[in-house]
Amino acid sequence: KEYRALADVLVKYPNIYIISDEIYEHILFSNTTNYSFARFDDMYNRTITVNGVSKAFAMTGWRVGYLGAPEWIAKACTKMQGQITSGTNCIAQIATITALNAPVSKIKYMVDEFKIRRDLILDLLSKIKGFELNIPEGAFYVFPDISYYFGKTIAGVKINNASDFSMLILEKANVATVTGEAFGQPDCIRISYATSQKLIIEAMKRISDLVSK
Structure with a gap:
């Protein structure tokens, strides 16, 4: 309800984009569930969801993060990221894919x-x-x-x-x-x-x- 109320305000300001940090989406207690802002149809194209594998999958030292965003934003981020850091090593990439494809029940x-x-x-x-x-x-x-x-x-x-x-x-x-x-x-x-x-x-x-x- 709080997210929806916030979205109702933000929808009036089309030049504002939302960065949703969901790094702890799987580490929740008391039957709490993570709700992604991008689930709202009217916010989907304005939401940049950032996440990684360092918390839920205990892969802190692997230094792997990722984002989900409209394609034009993702491409712009790729251009910037490519100029400020080197690529993630292939071992870390494969390990991350394995972690993300595994059932959440594994953790x-x-x-x-x-x-x-x-x-x-x-x-x-x-x-x-x-x-x-x-x-x-x-x-x-x-x-x-x-x-x-x-x-x-x-x-x-x-x-x-x-x-x-x-x-x-x-x-x-x-x-x-x-x-x-x-x-x-x-x-x-x-x-x-x-x-x-x-x-x-x-x-x-x-x-x-x-x-x-």
């Missing part, structure tokens, strides 16, 4: 595992004072609000913003996160749970021990 075990890790990290973070949580419905990140710590001093370091907090837990607890400022959410940090349950437990313990001092 269900990994999606199920991500959900287990999501629930685990949410449970552990909920026990750390000052972390405000929401429940992600897909991908493999949590995005807690940590503004509770702004203005406070931890381990001799004053926390003024999310960047300070991210650097603190990196330098003092050896846990890497990304400041929410990079995503337009300056009160948050992004934590990935694309790792083992053992490492998630250890990382959350380190954060908890640090902020409890």
